[in-house]
Structures are given as structure tokens and as C-alpha cells.
Amino acid sequence: MNLAWKEIKKNKVRFLILGSIVFLVSLLTFIISGLANGLSQDNAALIKDLPEGQFYMNEDADETYNLSRIDSGIQNEILKIQKDAVAFSIQMGFLNDEADKQQSIAFVTSTDSKLFENVKHEEIILDSSLKDKGIKVGDTLTNNQFSGKFVVKGFVDQKKYSHAPVAYISMEDYKEIYRVEQMQLVFTPEGDSSQEFTGLQSFSKKDFLNTIPSYSAEQMSLNMIVWFLVVISGMLFAIFFYMMNVQKIGLYGILKAIGLKTSRLFKMIWTQMVVITVISLVISITLSQVFNMIAPEGMPFSLSFKTTGQLSIVFLIIGFIGATLSGIQIKKIEPLQAIQQGEV
Known part of the structure; x- marks a missing residue:
């Protein structure tokens, strides 16, 4: 020394x-x-903040969640077997604020779950970063593919996807905007890769994050x-x-x-x-x-x-x-x- x-x-x-x-x-x-x-x-804060578990998407989607469609029968089977499981969808889109200015967002909808915000018809909950854009609780927002209007019911912190703020909407409103009936993904908290379902491919959280190209x-x-x-x-x-x-x-x-x-x-x-x-x-x-x-x-x-x-x-x-x-x-x-x- x-x-x-x-x-x-x-x-x-x-x-x-x-x-x-x-x-x-x-x-x-x-x-x-x-x-x-x-x-x-x-x-990917939306995904990273979820607990460890298994994500399921259609095996024909070639590991691309946008192409995945979960059969309603299989979805109901999983939700019945796994009490904490949730089916959800994510889709990039936009909203028009009260000044008619477009805001890029990621629409998210899900079945009833404590892991996601659950909202009613024509209600919306946004990531808090949109406060900086002048949006506040009670504002009315529109979307060109939606016949109604969204009323801002609240904000959540640090919920982003693909560098865009998340917007939680009801399943009914999501289906109207994107003209779809099936959910894209199913998530089972604390699930493991040994749980297999016909026609579905499973991913750990780390593996699912790596399927997001960006x-x-x-x-x-x-x-x-x-x-x-x-x-x-x-x-x-x-x-x-x-x-x-x-x-x-x-x-x-x-x-x-x-x-x-x-x-x-x-x-x-x-x-x-x-x-x-x-x-x-x-x-x-x-x-x-x-x-x-x-x-x-x-x-x-x-x-x-x-x-x-x-x-x-x-x-x-x-x-x-x-x-x-x-x-x-x-x-x-x-x-x-x-x-x-x-x-x-």
C-alpha cells in the first residue's frame, strides 16, 4: 500500500x-x-410497468402485435382460467383538441383489469404529458374515425408507448375507430411459458418488448x-x-x-x-x-x-x-x- x-x-x-x-x-x-x-x-413504459408474466398473440401474426387477432373463444377461455388475465389492444392514432390541433397518441383498450385504466363510453384518460399541450380535465376531444366526442376524465403518469402518450378508451369506442372485434393481445400476470393455448404464441415481457421494432x-x-x-x-x-x-x-x-x-x-x-x-x-x-x-x-x-x-x-x-x-x-x-x- x-x-x-x-x-x-x-x-x-x-x-x-x-x-x-x-x-x-x-x-x-x-x-x-x-x-x-x-x-x-x-x-414502452406501458408494457414495462406491467408485472412479470406472459403475453400471448396470434401465432400467424409473425411476432407483430399489430397483425395479431385473438379469437374471442380462446380469449374467454384464458380469462376464465386466469382470473387476473387481461385482453388488450394498442393502436397508434391521433386526437383533435379543442383548438382543433392534432395530437399523436397511442389508443389503448382492455377488458376489466386493475392493470389498465377502465373507462366508459365517450370517456378518455390520458398520459400526463398531454397537460403540457394545454389539455385539461373536462376538455372535449375528437377523432376523425369516431362519431362521438371524448371527454377527458383524468390523467396518468408515465404511460407511453412508441414515444407517444397513451390514451385509454372504452372497448366500444376502440372497435368503432378501428373497425375490429378482436383484441390483439392477452396478458397473464405471473404466468409462465409452460402455459400454451391453441393458435397462440407466448412471450415473456422481455421477449415481447423486443418484438417492438423501435x-x-x-x-x-x-x-x-x-x-x-x-x-x-x-x-x-x-x-x-x-x-x-x-x-x-x-x-x-x-x-x-x-x-x-x-x-x-x-x-x-x-x-x-x-x-x-x-x-x-x-x-x-x-x-x-x-x-x-x-x-x-x-x-x-x-x-x-x-x-x-x-x-x-x-x-x-x-x-x-x-x-x-x-x-x-x-x-x-x-x-x-x-x-x-x-x-x-
Whole structure:
């Protein structure tokens, strides 16, 4: 430990540069991760907020919920077997507000369930983000495919689908707008993949989210960037300590000659890695959480302490691997040969 601290004090600038790079890389990683989580919520909060369970759609729909139609007989069978099961449909559309301005929304309807808002004929419950558009309780909204008018009965928080605010309407009104009789999906809370029904394909919540094209493509791209940055941080540690070790071959030869074990030299490198990484992570976590609190309301950004904790552990593991790989050359140093080469 003392040897590690002395080395850090002697080469302050070098370690400060490494710490700054780790700080910037980790901060960028946290920001992108927060953006990925925020976009995930903005894209599919309606589904993500449901409990774990099984989603069922028509197996002929080719894993595309828009093409799915659940036979009413099978639907009633599932609802009878699973008391908490719910049949529901989602369809993108629009509403005209009282100023005759169109608002893009995602219409949602369902059978009676505590998992979804249940509304009456010509009533509507909206995501609270539409408050910013000037819509309020009691307003009358219209749709070009609907003969009646919707009266706003209330708002719900954080209910989005495909980056559009959700609008809960009655099944009767939904069928009139889209000229359909069947529901698209059935959801069984706490269900498992062993429950099979004729003509239906089952999905876990994670699998169903991946059937949403915009969700899977968006998350894959952002998560790839996050892990790419994590790998870069490990490479930085490996390159930095490798260069440091090359410059200190003569010193390590002397230390080995006087009886210092190779394990002590590895502990010195690991201690330096932990000190640099922890300090850098503390600063980047603090700044990322501050950004989480002050981020503009319209920005889809969500960074939980659980996510930052998991990424921090990954950074420490990657840093440990990088530092260890760079130190393999220490084990190969022969004291006499290193002393003869001299310290570079």
C-alpha cells in the first residue's frame, strides 16, 4: 500500500491524466446509460410497468402485435382460467383538441383489469404529458374515425408507448375507430411459458418488448455504445500500466533482487487501479446524478442508483483485468537482466 502511494505521489501528472480519462469515459457511459433507460421508458413504459408474466398473440401474426387477432373463444377461455388475465389492444392514432390541433397518441383498450385504466363510453384518460399541450380535465376531444366526442376524465403518469402518450378508451369506442372485434393481445400476470393455448404464441415481457421494432433497435444501439466505452476503459488501464511497467523494468529488477515478491508488485498495481477508479467514479456518479435531477423535463433521461452501481462494479472488474494483463510482464522479469538494462 505504501509503495503504491509513493508511486502515485511521485508521478502525480501521469496518474492525474489517467484518472481524468477514466472520469470522462465513465461519465459518458453513465449519461448514455441514463439516456438508454429514459428512451426505454418513453418508448414502452406501458408494457414495462406491467408485472412479470406472459403475453400471448396470434401465432400467424409473425411476432407483430399489430397483425395479431385473438379469437374471442380462446380469449374467454384464458380469462376464465386466469382470473387476473387481461385482453388488450394498442393502436397508434391521433386526437383533435379543442383548438382543433392534432395530437399523436397511442389508443389503448382492455377488458376489466386493475392493470389498465377502465373507462366508459365517450370517456378518455390520458398520459400526463398531454397537460403540457394545454389539455385539461373536462376538455372535449375528437377523432376523425369516431362519431362521438371524448371527454377527458383524468390523467396518468408515465404511460407511453412508441414515444407517444397513451390514451385509454372504452372497448366500444376502440372497435368503432378501428373497425375490429378482436383484441390483439392477452396478458397473464405471473404466468409462465409452460402455459400454451391453441393458435397462440407466448412471450415473456422481455421477449415481447423486443418484438417492438423501435424499442429493440434503439436499445441495442445505445447498449452497444455503453459496453464499447466499458471495454475502452479496460484497454486504457492495460496500456497505461504497460507503459509504466516498461519504464520501470530496472526498478522492478532491483526490488526483486532485494527480495520483494512479484505478488507485492501486483498488489501495488491493483491498489493504484482501485484508487484511480474509485475517485474517478465518485466524481462521475455525483455529476451524472446531478444531471439526472436537472435534466430538462422533455428529455427522456433516467439514471437509477442501481444502474450506476452495476456499471461501477463493471468498471472496477474491467480495470482489474486491464491492470493485471499489463502486469504479466513483471512476472517474467529476471532481476539480474533487468538491472543490467538499467531503468529506462
